[in-house]
Amino acid sequence: MKRSTSNQEVKKLNRNRVFRYVNSREETSMPEISAALSISGPTVLKIVNELKEEKLIREVGEFESTGGRKAKAIAAVRDVKYAIGLDITKNHVGIVYTDLSGKALKHERVRKPFKYTQTYLHEVAAIVRRFVEESRIPKKRILGMGISVPAIIDVQRDYITNSHALGIYDVPCEELTACMPYPCELLNDANAAAITESNRSRTCSNLVYLFLSNTVGGAIIFGNETGIVRTAQEKDRGSVYMYKGNNWRSGEFGHMVIHPEGKRCYCGKIGCLDAYCSALRLADQTDGDLERFFREMEAGNQDLKKIWNEYLKDLAIAVDNLRMCFDCEIVLGGYVGSSMEPYIQEFRNLVAEKDIFENSGDYVYVCQYQQEASALGAAIFQIEKFIDTI
Ligand SMILES: [Zn+2]
Structure with a gap:
């Protein structure tokens, strides 16, 4: 039997798309919504009126006229x-x-x-x-x-x-x-x-998030730009999907082995990324204080600089492996990722040496939201x- 989307479903979907669009902007207008979402003017008007009645959208003034009637400025009622x-x-x-x-x-x-x-x-x-x-x-x-x-x-x-x-x-x-x-x-x-990272970027792109805190973890987000075949409607919705795995253990990047003959990880295995790139590897040098690690390294402590350079080399192995698996942007988060901004170019250069396709590390980013992400x-x-x- 052929499955078709009912009228009701299309209406519901359009309503949701309109609200998400309005909510993603400080203010917008009905002609703008209509053009951006390819929904007819009368349908947008009907949806906006419904949402206004439900106190989810409000008028916030008028846009300057470019000839003809002035368009009303509308915004989401976020509170x-x-x-x-x-x-x-x-x-x-x-x-x-x-x-x-x-x-x-x-x-x-x-x-x-x-x-x-x-x-x-x-x-x-x-x-x-x-x-x-x-x-x-x-x-x-x-x-x-x-x-x-x-x-x-x-x-x-x-x-x-x-x-x-x-x-x-x-x-x-x-x-x-x-x-x-x-x-x-x-x-x-x-x-x-x-x-948080995916919501903040609002680009709905594929991304792998590498979480470098006291333990190392991560998440895999499928956006809706490229790489995944979806129906037209799903593509428009602007949602992203997180891959969770069969046992809810996806993104446990901390237990990928990067040095098979190396250090023992807390999990019992030898050479896991966690043993090399958890924030503790750095913070343990300065009584558990990660900020102090960076401060003292910047002040010229050569021992700390050496440890940091090794840390970056190990991290580059992991990031290159993730790039080979997922072919998407990789965001560095957690305590260490949040401190990486001053070193990101140096790190991209390290990663670029490993990239067999483009010799570029431009796909690595520091997380945008660094506090309480x-x-x-x-x-x-x-x-x-x-x-x-x-
Ligand atoms: Zn492990």
Whole structure:
């Protein structure tokens, strides 16, 4: 039997496309929407009126006339909903909130060593309540919250299967979410940071996110530009897809072997990338303080410079391997990625030496969002789910 998209589905899809387009701009006009999305003027007018009635879009003035009637300027009502994002790490809790813009409206980081106890979880819930009060977020408009954790999460069973960093294994997600003040979902930290990066670029391109924090992880995002065959409608929607794998373990780049005769990784294997490129390799040189590592290296500490050069060489092996696997942009995130800006050209040169196709390292980037990227991604995840329903 031939499957055809019903009229109803097309209407719903167009409505969502119009809202996403308006939300992606500070302001726009109906002729602009019509031209950008190839939807007829009367249909755009009908959708915009519906969205205005539902208080999701508002008029914000008029554009200068280029002859004829002035076009009305419209914008998304972004404060219609909010979401909270948390990032739980071994020693800290990061917290942010956002609205439909997907931007961090406020962020905070609190030192709070993780303990798998009810006391710890209730204290984290109290941090969320205080943050909401202090930020004066209207509670009725809070959709929910996302919690980023350094863990592999089995979404189907709703279990944390493995978290080396937090020292918990095979724990129901509910144990961590039950006492939170809002509906809540857990996300892997690298996946959450990749959501932020992909949302921020809004180019919907394929990307691999390499997360260089106290452990090394990553995420694989399929955009909708090239490389994947999609139907025309899917292509227009502007959504991106994350590849999760058969066991929710995709993007565990930290356990790719880069030196088979090398150092032992915490997982037990020899020569994993994690043993060479986790932020700890650097921070351990300066009492766990990564910023101090870079400061002292810049001040001329040659021992640290040597370690940094080795770090970059090892990282280049991994990045080249990822480029060979995925043939797309590679974004360096996490604690180290966020500090890479001053060194990115030097690193691109190292990678270029390995590139057999183009002799270029131009495909490597430093993450655009460097503070609380994982917490923000966990919040954006909730916002995106809401936008999907529009
Ligand atoms: Zn390993």
